[in-house]
Amino acid sequence: MSNRFLTILSLLLLSACAAASAGAPAPAKLEYSGYYDWNVGGRGRLYVTFIPDGDDGWDVTFRFGHAERLQAWKGTAIGEPGNGTVEGLVRGGRYRFHGTFENGVFRGKHFEMTRRGMKESGSLRFE
Numbered sequence: 244m245s246n247r248f249l250t251i252l253s254l255l256l257l258s259a260c261a262a263a264s265a266g267a268p269a270p271a272k273l274e275y276s277g278y279y280d281w282n283v284g285g286r287g288r289l290y291v292t293f294i295p296d297g298d299d300g301w302d303v304t305f306r307f308g309h310a311e312r313l314q315a316w317k318g319t320a321i322g323e324p325g326n327g328t329v330e331g332l333v334r335g336g337r338y339r340f341h342g343t344f345e346n347g348v349f350r351g352k353h354f355e356m357t358r359r360g361m362k363e364s365g366s367l368r369f370e
Contacts, residue, residue, distance in 0.1 A: 270295075273324050275349065277369025279307060291349075291369050293324045303331055324349075340367060 273293040280286045290306040301320040306313070316338065320331030329349065330341035339361060342351015348370040355364040 275324075275369040277349070277367070279305075279353070279365060279367050281365040282363065285309075289367065289369055293320065301329075301331070303333065305333060338364075342367060 271294070275291045275293075277289050277291070278286055279289045287307050287309065292304045292306075293301040294303075296302050296319065299321070301322075301324060303318050303320045305316045305318075308314070316333045318331050318333030318335075318338075320329055320340075322329035322331075323344070325344055325347060328341070328343050329351070330339070332339050337356050339354040339356075340351055342349055349367065351367045352363055353365050353367055354361045356362075
């Protein structure tokens with residue numbers, strides 16, 4: 244084989260390896276559905292959307308029915324939606340959530356800021 248052929252082949256292999264190792268771009272939007280539970284009673288359907296914020300974080304929206312009204316609570320999150328630990332704050336930091344995705348299913352807890360600090364208020368499950 245000629246040196247020129249080997250050089251071209253090497254460059255093609257290097258380019259393919261570089262492309263394969265480059266991180267895949269974040270999806271435009273991740274959507275999940277599931278349930279929330281409140282410790283004081285009540286369970287409801289939950290829809291969650293994660294949108295990349297461009298700074299290795301996510302804008303998150305939780306949509307659910309509560310007190311006979313449709314709610315849409317917005318906030319921010321960090322972590323790996325779909326594959327790992329995620330935590331965030333919604334409604335200006337009044338509520339906090341954290342948990343882990345395993346096999347595409349998120350299981351976690353939510354907390355509410357009270358006069359005495361953050362208090363666990365229930366659980367979340369969505370996929």
